Amino acid sequence: MTRVVSVFLPTLPTDRIRRADPSIPAEAPLVIVARSGSKRWLSAVDANAAKLGLHVGMAAAKARALVQGLHMVDADPAADLAALERVTLWALSQYSPVVAADPPDGIVMDTEGADHLQGGEELMLSGLVNRFRARGLPARAVIADTWGAAFGLARSMRAETKVIPTGKTADAVARLPLSSLRLSAEAIVSLRTLGFKTIGELAATARAPLILRFGPEIGRRLDQMFGRVAEPIDPIRCPEIIEVQRAFAEPIAAAETIGKYIARLVTKLCLELQAKGLGVRRTDLIVHRVDNTIQALRAGTAKPVRDVVWLTKLLRDRIEKIDPGFGIEKLCLAATMVEPLDDKQMASSLVEDATVDVGAFVDVLGNRGTYRIYRFAPVASDVPERSVQRISAVAAEVGQTWPTVWPRPIRLMDRPELIEVMALLPDHPPVWFTWRGKRRRVKRADGPERIFGEWWQRTSEWTAVRDYFTVEDEAGERYWIFRSGDGVDPQTGSHRWFLHGTFA
Amino acid sequence: MAQNAANAIISDLRDRIQHLEGTVARAKTVLPFGVREIDGRLPGGGLAYGAIHEFAGGGAGAINGAATALFVAGIAARTKGKVVWCLARPDLFAPALAQVGLHPDRVIYVEAIKEEFVLESFEEALRFGGLGAVVGEVVRLPMTVSRRLQLAAEGSGTVGLVIRRWRRPTEAGDFGHPTAATSRWRISVLPSDPLPVPGVGRARWLAELIRVKAGESADFVIGACDDQGRISISSDAADGSDQTRRSLHSG
Numbered sequence: 040m041t042r043v044v045s046v047f048l049p050t051l052p053t054d055r056i057r058r059a060d061p062s063i064p065a066e067a068p069l070v071i072v073a074r075s076g077s078k079r080w081l082s083a084v085d086a087n088a089a090k091l092g093l094h095v096g097m098a099a100a101k102a103r104a105l106v107q108g109l110h111m112v113d114a115d116p117a118a119d120l121a122a123l124e125r126v127t128l129w130a131l132s133q134y135s136p137v138v139a140a141d142p143p144d145g146i147v148m149d150t151e152g153a154d155h156l157q158g159g160e161e162l163m164l165s166g167l168v169n170r171f172r173a174r175g176l177p178a179r180a181v182i183a184d185t186w187g188a189a190f191g192l193a194r195s196m197r198a199e200t201k202v203i204p205t206g207k208t209a210d211a212v213a214r215l216p217l218s219s220l221r222l223s224a225e226a227i228v229s230l231r232t233l234g235f236k237t238i239g240e241l242a243a244t245a246r247a248p249l250i251l252r253f254g255p256e257i258g259r260r261l262d263q264m265f266g267r268v269a270e271p272i273d274p275i276r277c278p279e280i281i282e283v284q285r286a287f288a289e290p291i292a293a294a295e296t297i298g299k300y301i302a303r304l305v306t307k308l309c310l311e312l313q314a315k316g317l318g319v320r321r322t323d324l325i326v327h328r329v330d331n332t333i334q335a336l337r338a339g340t341a342k343p344v345r346d347v348v349w350l351t352k353l354l355r356d357r358i359e360k361i362d363p364g365f366g367i368e369k370l371c372l373a374a375t376m377v378e379p380l381d382d383k384q385m386a387s388s389l390v391e392d393a394t395v396d397v398g399a400f401v402d403v404l405g406n407r408g409t410y411r412i413y414r415f416a417p418v419a420s421d422v423p424e425r426s427v428q429r430i431s432a433v434a435a436e437v438g439q440t441w442p443t444v445w446p447r448p449i450r451l452m453d454r455p456e457l458i459e460v461m462a463l464l465p466d467h468p469p470v471w472f473t474w475r476g477k478r479r480r481v482k483r484a485d486g487p488e489r490i491f492g493e494w495w496q497r498t499s500e501w502t503a504v505r506d507y508f509t510v511e512d513e514a515g516e517r518y519w520i521f522r523s524g525d526g527v528d529p530q531t532g533s534h535r536w537f538l539h540g541t542f543a
Numbered sequence: 544m545a546q547n548a549a550n551a552i553i554s555d556l557r558d559r560i561q562h563l564e565g566t567v568a569r570a571k572t573v574l575p576f577g578v579r580e581i582d583g584r585l586p587g588g589g590l591a592y593g594a595i596h597e598f599a600g601g602g603a604g605a606i607n608g609a610a611t612a613l614f615v616a617g618i619a620a621r622t623k624g625k626v627v628w629c630l631a632r633p634d635l636f637a638p639a640l641a642q643v644g645l646h647p648d649r650v651i652y653v654e655a656i657k658e659e660f661v662l663e664s665f666e667e668a669l670r671f672g673g674l675g676a677v678v679g680e681v682v683r684l685p686m687t688v689s690r691r692l693q694l695a696a697e698g699s700g701t702v703g704l705v706i707r708r709w710r711r712p713t714e715a716g717d718f719g720h721p722t723a724a725t726s727r728w729r730i731s732v733l734p735s736d737p738l739p740v741p742g743v744g745r746a747r748w749l750a751e752l753i754r755v756k757a758g759e760s761a762d763f764v765i766g767a768c769d770d771q772g773r774i775s776i777s778s779d780a781a782d783g784s785d786q787t788r789r790s791l792h793s794g
Contacts, residue, residue, distance in 0.1 A: 395673035397625055397651060402665055403671075404653060411654040415637035415647050426635050435649040442639040444772060449613045451636035483735065485743045509743050515734040516603055517746065540636060543613035543732065543746060543767060 041474065042154070043272070044134070045189035046146040046167065047179045048126070053085035054176050056112050056248045064109055072099045073114040082114050086177070119143065119384055126176075128277055132376040137274040137336040145193070149272050152360055153337040155408025156186050164200035184208045186272065187264030191219030191238070192314030212264055213239030220260050226253055238264070271333060274325075281315070282373040283307040290366025294358050297367070301358075304372040318343025318380025324354055326361055327369035334361060340402045341433045343378040349399045353406055360490065401432045417441050421490045422505075423451060423539065445488055446509060448519040448540030455537035458520065462536070465526025468508040472520065474538050479512035482532045487527070504531040509542065517542035572700060574622060578698040578765075581750075582777050585615035585726070586652070586757040590618065594725035595669075595692050597684070601731030601749070605715035608680065608708035610730045610748050613768060615678055615704045620644035620772030622702065624675030627668040628667060629653045629661050632708075644772040647676070658682055666692055666701070672699035680706045683715075688720035727770065733764065747777050 048054070053069045063069060065463070068091055073082035079099040093102050103109055123140050126309040134157065137149040148165065157163035163182045171178035179196065183189040183203035188211060194199060195215050203211045212219075217227050217240045230253075235241050241249075249257050262268040271338070274508030283304050291297060301324065309392060320343055326334040330474040338353040341349055361367075376422055404410045416437045420426045426441060441447070460469035486508030492500025508519045519540040524532025551622045573589030575582045590596055600611040605680045612635065619626045620640075626649050628635070633654050637647055653664045665679035669692060682706060705724065709715050718729070729751040736744035746767035752760050764777045 051766055144754075192595045272781065393728040395624060395629075397671075397674070400627070400668065400671040400674075401651070404667060409656050409660045409665055411652075411656070413654070414650060415649065415652070417638075423636070423638075434652045438648065440641045440646055443642050447642060449609045449616075449639040450607050450634045450638055452634065483741070511735060512745050515732040515747070517732065517735070517743065541607045541609040543610040543639075543748070 040097075040151065040184065041149050042151045042160070042180045042182055042205075043149050043182065043186045043189045044146075044148050044164070044167075044180055045141065046130075046148075046171075046195040047181070047193035048123075048144050048171070050083065050085050050121050050177060050178055051123065051144050052083040052114070055119065057085075058175055059542045067108065067110055068093070068100060068106055069110045069112065069470060071100075071114045072111050075128070088158065103192060119270040124275070125356075127275055130158050130167075131275060132321065132524065134163065136325055136337050136373065137333060138374060139272045139275055141190070145190070147272055149191070149333075149335065150182065152335060152357070155406070156339045159408070160202050161200070164202065168199045173273050177350065182213065185266045186270045187221065187260065188212050188266075190221065192214045192266065195219050209265060213237065213242075217241065219262065219380070220257075222260060229253070230257075269332060271331070274333070276373075280373050280375060281308065281311050281317070281377065282371060283311065284369060284371040286369045287367065290363075290364050290368050292363035297358055297361060297363070297370075300370055301372075302351045304346075304349050304370060305354065307376060309345050309347050309350070309370050312345050312374060312377070312380075316379060316381065317374070317377040318345045319343075319350070319377050320378035321374075322350060322354065323371075323373045323375050324366055325371040325373065327361075327371070328364045329368050330364055331511055332364070337375075338402075338406055340398070341405065342398050342429065343380040344398070344402075345380055346399070349402070352399070353402055356403065356406065385498065398433050420493065422493060423447070423490075425493075425496075446485075446542065448542045451540040452538070455521070455539040458536050458538045460520075460536045462522075462535075466506070468510055469520070472536065472538075474518075477534050478515075481510045482513055483511040485509040487522075492519075502530045503526075507539070557715075574618065577773055578776055579640050581752075581763055581765075581774075582760060584752060584761045585755060590702065591725055592702045592726050593697050593700040593721075595689065595705055597689075597705045597707060597722060597724035597727045599707040599715070599718045599727075599729050600620060600727050603712075604731055605707075605709050605712060605718075608706055610732050610746075610767075611706050611708070612680075613729075614730045614748065614750070614774070615706055616640045616645050617643045617677060617772035617774060618702075618704060618767030619676040620768075622675035623647075624673065626650050626675050627664075627677045628666065629655065629664045629677070629679040631655045631658045631661050642770060643768040644770055662688055662692070665705075666695050669701050669703050670693040670699055672701060674701050676702050676704055678704045678706065681705075682709055683717070684722050685724060686720070689724055693723045693725070724754075726758075727753045729753055736766065743753065748774075750774075 054063055057063055068088035069085045070081045070088050070093060071083040072079050075519045081095055081097045081102055084093045084095060091106050103191040106333060114502045117170040120142060123142060127138055127146050130148060135150045139147050141147040154160045154163045157166055158481045160182050167180050168178050179193050179199055181192040181201045183187045184205055185208060188208045191212055199243045200434045217235060246258055263270045285300055285304060320340055324336040338355055344350060401412050407414055412432045414432055416430045416438050416483060417429045418426050418428050458474045460472040461470035466487055468486055469478045469481055471478055487506035490505045492503030496503045502526045505521045505523060510520055518538055520536060520538045522536050524534040557598050574585040575589035598611045598615055600608050620643055629648055641647055643761045655664060661679055661681055667678040692703055702708045707718060731749045733747040733749050734745050738744040748765050748767060750765050754760060754791050766775045767775050768774055
C-alpha cells in the first residue's frame, strides 16, 4: 500500500519572481504574461492580483487597463520548471526517497515508511506547509492512498493540509469537480456539456458508452484515482547522490536473504562514503520488485554516520515492512542526505574512561516512530514550567544545571490544580487544604518563595506574583502549592491557591 | 546475616559450581548504598549490576511515584555513564533530579507515545550496554516480561531500575504478583525530620526490602537522597526505626 503526498504550489511562478527580486513591494500585484502568437495573456497571477479581479487567461492589455501599477513579468516556463526541480530535490532529502516533480505546479511523493521521521502524517504535512510558507511559497498538501486522489484534493480544497485515511479515498473524492481528474481541457468541456459535475457522478456511470465516445483515457484516470490501477512515481535522482545497487539473477524474497544483501550494500556504501569523507543522515533502501513496483525504506540518524554495524541494524530492524510480493529483482541503497564526517582518533590513553556514543541507541528507537527522545536543559527563568527546555538527545553537553538553593518537586503538573485552603493572609501557609476531594491538615510548611512574572515575556505578567509554599500533611506527603498573588494587592493575582507538584 | 564472609565453605562451593557450569566469567559487581545497615542485608553488599530491581510506592506514592522516582534517581546518580529514563507520563521535573546529583547532561528521556511501548524501549536500552543505568516507569510487569528484562540486563551488565506506577490505587495490588526482579522494594513517605524551628526538615522514607535473591527482607527508615544521591539511615530513633515495622499503607 502506498501513501502519496501531493503538494500544490498555486503561485509558484510569481513567488519565484518575488524571491529573486525583493525590490517588488509585498503589497503590489504581480502577474506573469505569456505570449501565444500575437496574443499576450496572463499565465499566472499572485494573491494580490487575484484580489483585484485579475485571473489567468485574461488579456494583458485589459489587465493593465484595470489595475494601476501592475507589475508584469514575461513568462519563463523553463525557469519555473528549474525552480520546481530545486524544490523537489530539497523534498527528496527531507521527506521521502520517492519524490517526483508534478509539473507545472506541484510535487508528488510516496511517504510510505518515511512519515515516522517527521512525527507522523499530520505533523509531516503541517511541517511541510509551514516550511514552504517560511520561504514565501504558499502550499497545500494532501496525503491519500493514490496519486490521483491526492492530486485532485490538493487542487480543490481550501484547507492547507488534509490526511485521507487508508481506504477512505472513494468517499473523499466523490464530490470533487471534474477538473481534478487530470484530463484534457476539451474532454472536461464535453463532459460538462453532458451534465457531469462531480467525479462521483462520473464514476457511477456505465463505462462502455464513455469509452466509446472519449476513448480509454477517462476510465484510466478514474481507475488511477480509486487505486484500481497502479500509478508508479518515477523518483528523481540527482547525480551527486552516492548510490550502490545489486541486481539479482533470480528474484529474492526471504527475510534472511534480504538482510544478507542489506549488510553487503551497507558495507559498499560505507566504503564510498569513507573515500569522500562523508557521513550519512538519511539512507534509503529502494526495493524494485519483479512486478515493476517500487518500495522504499528510509532510515534517519541524528548525526552523520559511517558505521557499518549501526546502519545495518537500522535497516534490518525494519525488514518486516518490505513486502516482497513475487520477488525482488534489485536492491538499491542511496545516501540521500550526507554531511561531512571526519575521521576521529579514538581514546587510547590508559586511564581515560571510554565514552560511549549513545547515538546508535537513539537512532534505533527514533526510527521506530513511537518514541520522543530528548534531554532537558536549563533555561534562565524562575517560573518553574519555563525553567526546562527539551533539546536533542545527541546535542552537545550543556554543562549547566539548575540552582539547587530551593527544593523542587520531583513531579510537576502540566497545569496547576485548584485547591481549597484556609490560610492567614498575607504570608502564612495554609492550615488545611482540600485537593481532589480529600482534606489534608498541614503539619509543617516552608515558604513563601516568591516568584515574579516575567514582563519581558508577556505584558500581562507585569505585576503577576506567585507565592510558593512547601507543605507536609499528617501522613508525611509533601506538596508544592502556590497562591496566585502576594496576599495584599489584588492586581498581583486572583489570590486563589493551586497545587503544582509533589515532593518525594 | 551470616552470608557475607562467615560461610567460606559455601562460597567456595559456589565458586566451584560456577566453574563447572562454565558460565561467563563476569565480575559480579554491585553498587553499594554506602550505608552499612542496608548493604549488609544485600548479597554482595549492594544492588547487583546486570540485574533488574523493582521499586514501588506505598499509599499515594503508588500513583505519583514521587519518592520512588527520587530514590531511584539517587541510585542512578551514583552510577557512571549516561542514564536512560523510559516513561510514558512526562511529569518528571528535571531540576529535582539535578538536586540529587543526576546532571541533566547525563539523562536521556525516552518518552513512549503509549504505555505499552515503554517496556520495549526499556529492553532495548538494557541490551545496548554502555549505559550507567536504565530506569523505566512501568504499569504492568508480568513474570515473562520481567524474566526477559532480567536476561537482557545479565547480557549487558547494565543495572535496570523499574519504577512501578499505577493509574489507580486499586491496581496497586498488582505488586503482590511475583516477578523475576533481583530485588523488590517499596518506598513510602514518612513525616520529615523534626526541626527545632517551624519548617520542613529532611524528608524521610520507609524503604521496605520486600524480596531479594539470596537474602532476607528488611525495613529501613532512611533520610532522603542528598545532592550526591546518597541516602542515610535516619538518625532519629525515637519512633523505633531500628525495629521492623509494617508500612502504614501495605495493609
